[in-house]
Amino acid sequence: MTRLSRCLSWCACFAFCAVALGFQANPPTPARELVSTYCVSCHNQRVKTAGLALDAADADHVANSAETWEKVIVKLRSRAMPPAGVRRPDNATYDRVASWLESEIDRAAAAHVNPGRTASLHRLNRAEYANSIRDLLAVEVDPQAMLPPDEQAFGFENNAEALSIQPALLDRYVTAAAAVARRAVGDPNLPPAFVRYGALKGSANDQNYLRQTERLGEDFPLGSKGGVAARHYFPIDGEYAFKIRLQRTWDIQIKGLNVPTQFEIRVDGKRVAQFTLGGEKSPLKTFIYDADDVLEARAPVKAGSHEVVATMLKSDDVLPEGPGPDRLSLYSRNADNANSPIAIAALLVGGPYRAQAPLDSPSRKLLFVCHPPNAAEELACATKILSTLARRAYRRSATDDDVQTLLAFYQRARATGTFDEGIRAAVERVLVSPDFLFRIQADPPGATPGSVYRISDVELASRLSFFLWSSVPDDALLDVAIRGKLHEPAVLEQQVARLLADPRARSSLIQNFFEDWFETRNVWLLNPDSTRFPWFDDNLRSAFVTEMELFLDAQLKEDRGVIDLLTSNETFLNEQLARHYGISGLYGSHFRRVKLADENRFGLLGKAGVLAVTSYTTRTSPTIRGKWLLENILAAPMPAPPANVPSLESSNKENKPLSVREMLEMHRASPACAGCHARMDPLGLSLENFDAIGQWRATDAGHPIDASGVLLDGTKVDGPSQLRQALLAQKTQFAKAVTEKLLTYALGRGLEYYDAPAVRAIDRSAEANDYRWSSIVLGVVKSAPFQMRTARP
């Protein structure tokens, strides 16, 4: 860090000039006073530390240099500057000047609104695509299998800039359109195809460590153990095949055939097949390799989406769920031989066989808004069907052009096929249309370049539904938009409330917003070192995910204040996770709401998922945790690390193992590293009592844990609970972090300095409502960047 040391040496000689700079005819503004005293010795036009020259910024009319001053506000609010070791303002001064800057900039911004410019072409990402298909046609698709992955930017996968358009993607859209249309219309000639569901949700790989000696969750029948539960979309009434694949060892022998096991397959809770396998000596040598070939059955199923479960019955000689001597084996990850417990690797659902001509599937109910009684009325009915679909799919009134285009597809296919086949061809055309696949935003005709305008009600409807549902607007929302009523405050508020109350809002926000924000989606990719954490299995992994989902769902459903994310003393646990947290008295695999006694576990910072995704595979990383906190909780993200950062030494010169704290202290001794680590490490170190998979610990490498530290504002903390208290003292910063993330997600673009006034306005109005989710969401929806757009310059 030569730059810093150089800058520090400049300090002395610049102090004099700094005072001179502050000398003006008018009384100096608080901003000028502050930066002259504390900042310009490094951030001036000659030294330009971090590219920032505060002497060049307009300190009298700060709005003229808003981009610079917004950076200053972030540093002041987070107490990040001046660096430790040089003279710093007191806390009151920090806040007073920041508030003054904010109110000056906000006043100017109110007079000249700058909503920024969202992209003209905003591709649906694959989650949005799948949700839209579900809502338009009641067809469920697996977007992971159907479409290539989406690029992420600014923390989310719905960033318009990052979402690319490429040949392989268009190819997939064409293929997907054909598959979806065929299923929506229902084709009795649909060739049978198999879909495979692995036992571990969210993972394509079934080389997993999912223990299947217990009931796996609410989706499974009582008295069962292990298995797969999946929501499967059955395209048409017909017979379907169900196959169970068993887990194999590394040398592909089926596990656990030494004991007889009963299997069953259920569709919507109703048993459709039962088998018994294992326990006796098989006549065939290949039995150990292909015994599960017999686990196949067929059953008739009605079209639509159904819950399919393949599971095993617990044998009678095993204790029922409840207390017992160490029923959870500790080392499930070591069980890889033919005598390991039997487990289901996957459920395959295939079909249809003997499909029946479709009459009344959920898809057809949505799509076929009329049925032509005779040939003469076919065209009128096709027109009605296709204009209704186009309106929903394109999220606006269907134009004549739209309908004519679709009818041409209908007619060409009708000429050689049935009415249904005509509709099917036109549905394909809808699904490859840019009007469906992209959110298109055009400047109003004749807009003055660079002028600011309010987006149309129909565009607003799409913004709203993709924000809250990750999907297309429903008819009710679209209707008020097309009638031009949506921008009316009362109507808008009512629609926001309605959308938020829908369960789709919670599930899509949890999966697409929160899991990206907190990075907890990475729980699926965790790979804790099996020698250190042999008890980390996939049941525990799934439990991390379920806890977060249930916790966030409750927060949203009960419309809690966002601060509750940090403070809540309630969570959701099952036996395994409770044990992981050192809580006794909970039995069984099902999750229930639990009041926490230990303050260290309160809120997000006590969640194993969060603690694990911010750790390395072998150890904790206070730096990553600190960085995570700064970025996600304190709205003060760190700059990127410098080049050639040396990695930590895990032992000292005498080859004695070091604790993580000691390793970091060695690292921090280097001045190049000290500047940033002084901000990150104390935050992260105060969570050191939680190990790399979120378990409480008292020692690290034989040393007692020292979780003490001093934060940048001088607050002393020791341990997770005190850290939480310290963060609460800065709860406006947390509210800011929430709002910034939510606005980034809602707009699908990165935030710029000119968005800061909108963020502050949202927080001011939400503060009066204890920062309830509903008030922050409404604030985002009512904000200028959400409702307005700058025309092309």
Add this chain to the structure above:
Amino acid sequence: MFVTKKAISRRTVLRGMGATVALPLLDAMIPALAPAAATTPVRRFGVVYHPNGVIYDQWLPKAAGANFELSPTLKGLEPFKNQLIVITGLFSDQAEANGDGGGDHSRACGSYLTGVHVKKSDSNVENAVSMDQIAAKAFERETQLSSLQITADENSLLGSCDLGYSCAYSSTLSWLTPTLPLMAENNPRVLFERMFGSSDSTDPRVRASRLQQDRSLLDSVSERVNQLQRQLGSADNRKMSDYLASLRDVERRIQKAEEQSSKELPEVAQPAGIPADFDSHVRLLYDLQLLAYQADLTRVITFMYGREQTARPYPQIGIPEPHHPLTHHQQNPEKMDKCAKIQRYHIALFAQYLEKLRNTPDGDGSLLDHLIIQFGSGISNSDRHTHGPLPTFLVGGGAGTLKGGRHLVYPEHTPLTNLQLTLLNKLGVPSEKLGDSTGQFRELSEV
């Protein structure tokens, strides 16, 4: 389970789809395809990428020239030694930080086929057209698919990518334009559908009508996109031009498929999805590559065992620890042994693929005789993120343009792009410069 429908009933095939998803399936199919008529051998190119660098002393062969001795890592390539050229001394200097700080994994992969220093950005990526795409562009008139990008990694960009770098840099090698990375596919079924269409049928009439429908869909969509472009003006020009370019590419594929609709295609059953274990997954992905070359559906393929920083564990070979942390071994011999074991494992799977390529007739020789495959990594010493000397070898006869059985040693800091530039010319794509290249190699075909 690529089987002729003549031999096995449909029911069996479908049963098979469920039961044998985990097995590599191509063997049964090979004899069913008549070898193409002998003409001028087709030139084809593949890249195989090993992520996270190597244990270099396990990689480096002993002695240079024709009398070199295969290293422990490369031992598995013994049967192909006469078509193997190991190349030592190549560097990817553009992957160095050059003032951009951390991010060696992203840069290693990002610049691997471009030889430029990629822009450090989360959302506005910038690179150069990659070497494989230059070749693909030259060959695109010949085949339905100009190229394929394949990966054995997760079909998701989650997880750790280098701070400040878009995950795109570490997840694909192929760049269609400087701003358009081509995402790699991991699902055999999706690849299969791209190669053979999704008509769920191999009946020529069904396929033809499907192609006709696809073509009308795209024509109609192109019309609408042109309309939109007028409406939106020059705003978001990049997205619009990507869109139009993609439409043209897919249209071309369909046109080509129509032209070639009378061509004999293997009657194959679709793979059901991603096989359960890595071993079978990789073998199936290699089988599909072979099939794509064999049916001449594409002539350019890039394949990655995983993206940079992949944390895949390899329990099947006794390595439950994740790969990336393991490669930061800090000279710990146990960890280094495990990294070397993973190298050997990747080579062993690759050798199985080579065996099949060698056994697949193509014109007057085999597919392997006509192919050039570049195998390597953009990181040399994984522990220290060095970008040279890069572990690199070529395999295949290159239709007579390569002379194998040698270990070529170049001076340190010879740009990797010199090799790729040479290969472009060998492939019949005249080129004078690629990224930071400084010249071509004469030695690939001479002794």
